[in-house]
Amino acid sequence: LRIAVFASGSGSNFQAIADAAMAGRLDARIELLVCDRPKAGVVERAKQAGVPVHTFRPKDYDSRETYEREILAILQQKQVELVVLAGYMRIVTKVLVDAYWGRMLNIHPSLLPSFPGLDAIGQALRHGVKVTGVTVHLVDGGLDSGPILAQRALDIAPGDTEASVAERIHRIEHRLYPEVIQAIATGSIRLEDAANKPKEDGT
Numbered sequence: 001l002r003i004a005v006f007a008s009g010s011g012s013n014f015q016a017i018a019d020a021a022m023a024g025r026l027d028a029r030i031e032l033l034v035c036d037r038p039k040a041g042v043v044e045r046a047k048q049a050g051v052p053v054h055t056f057r058p059k060d061y062d063s064r065e066t067y068e069r070e071i072l073a074i075l076q077q078k079q080v081e082l083v084v085l086a087g088y089m090r091i092v093t094k095v096l097v098d099a100y101w102g103r104m105l106n107i108h109p110s111l112l113p114s115f116p117g118l119d120a121i122g123q124a125l126r127h128g129v130k131v132t133g134v135t136v137h138l139v140d141g142g143l144d145s146g147p148i149l150a151q152r153a154l155d156i157a158p159g160d161t162e163a164s165v166a167e168r169i170h171r172i173e174h175r176l177y178p179e180v181i182q183a184i185a186t187g188s189i190r191l192e193d194a195a196n197k198p199k200e201d202g203t
């Protein structure tokens, strides 16, 4: 399976996927890292892993669609089959969503549909929930809103802080994301089924 990872930050999820591929636990190859922050830690990780990198600065472009068309051309040239968002801090527009509908994943640090958007762990703690978790879902045009592919739950204990929960969430993410990608590669998760599932509102 030919995949591209999109990330904006430290890239620990990128690393987990790259490590799983290197260890032979993943029938997938990372063909490209796409990063909107040229100085992000994930760029160095990609270089270390020998993964080609495409960085860009959004402000150099007149619109999101313009930089996404450039990205799409590279994805097509590299025959990327699956796009994996891993801490990519930008809204994805129709340009990429339509081209990769049903073939673009995101990982989010809450049990969606609870707590979409920024600071999901902080939102969950402020709300006082006793259970939170991690969701992997297909990307549609909305904010953390596409069909859900996999979830893992974790308990929040009385003494927990944002840092302690974030650490446990990351550990879960680093196992779950490679597992989901492998399940897609082997066909035990069928993306066509998830992509064709009617939404709750029946549309």
Ligand code: GRF
Pocket: 007, 008, 009, 010, 011, 012, 013, 014, 086, 087, 088, 107, 108, 109, 170, 173
């Ligand atoms: C992860 O917690 C992911 O759920 C969220 O962004 C974070 C990325 O972390 N979407 P990292 O850059 O992979 O370390």
